[in-house]
Amino acid sequence: MKLMIVDDSMVIRxxxxxxxxxxxxxxxxxxxxxxxxxxxxxxxxxxxxxLDITMPLMDxxxxxxxxxxxxDSVRILVISALADKATLINAMKLGAYGFLCKPFxxxxxxxxxxxxxxxxx
Amino acid sequence: MQSEDLAxxxxxxxxxxxxxxxxxxxxxxxxxxxxxxxFISDFTGIIxxxxxxxxxxxFSAPKYMLVHVLSGMGLISSxxxxxxxxxxxxxxxVSGNARREFGEDFNISVPITIxxxxxxxxxxxxxxxxxxxxxxxxxxxxxxxxxEES
Numbered sequence: 137m138k139l140m141i142v143d144d145s146m147v148i149r150x151x152x153x154x155x156x157x158x159x160x161x162x163x164x165x166x167x168x169x170x171x172x173x174x175x176x177x178x179x180x181x182x183x184x185x186x187l188d189i190t191m192p193l194m195d196x197x198x199x200x201x202x203x204x205x206x207x208d209s210v211r212i213l214v215i216s217a218l219a220d221k222a223t224l225i226n227a228m229k230l231g232a233y234g235f236l237c238k239p240f241x242x243x244x245x246x247x248x249x250x251x252x253x254x255x256x257x
Numbered sequence: 258m259q260s261e262d263l264a265x266x267x268x269x270x271x272x273x274x275x276x277x278x279x280x281x282x283x284x285x286x287x288x289x290x291x292x293x294x295x296f297i298s299d300f301t302g303i304i305x306x307x308x309x310x311x312x313x314x315x316f317s318a319p320k321y322m323l324v325h326v327l328s329g330m331g332l333i334s335s336x337x338x339x340x341x342x343x344x345x346x347x348x349x350x351v352s353g354n355a356r357r358e359f360g361e362d363f364n365i366s367v368p369i370t371i372x373x374x375x376x377x378x379x380x381x382x383x384x385x386x387x388x389x390x391x392x393x394x395x396x397x398x399x400x401x402x403x404x405e406e407s
Contacts, residue, residue, distance in 0.1 A: 217353025222361035
């Protein structure tokens, strides 16, 4: 299953990539802001996307809107430090499918990804 | 700043280390300071705060500690660019987690990161600057919280 990682932190992008090595996903792209994410989404059409909220140029909330305008079938897992309910509700209303709060460990992310796609496998 | 507000950051930084590495951090008693320069180490992440609080949050740590934190996360590197990224991410995570208590009007910026100690770190002269010492694997970092209510 094709997956794309969107986060402005290279450490987080690498950490997620490392965890994916043990999961059944094919990493098709990484992006460090929402503008890059939308461009790469159109090119790779991943089934699953992990998405940060606080990013330069275009934040995660705007990115969800832009991606949903292109294709609302993608499963977006928001991975953010923003731990307030309003952010979570807003992201889910716009089309995000799951929410994982930073900081996270390997097990947290693996479980969140499995939950995200369990009805697709 | 209220003491309950400070507890949010004490818990937040402890949670970061406990969640991402296999070693718990020891968070010392916060203390007031009139300046931040004495607490700046090799790499520093800075988040600007606006909304229902205003000011800034700094996380500053020595290179050796950051290399070991990365290693604890299973990522091996001592490249400066990666360590800069890590201090920014730690600062961003602790600041973002604070919205659980302070709500959605606690606005955080994207992180600014610096290497080394600049001649002068500009902070508000009217705000109280709290320094939260963190000890992890015999190394010391500081979380510096400079906030006032809007």
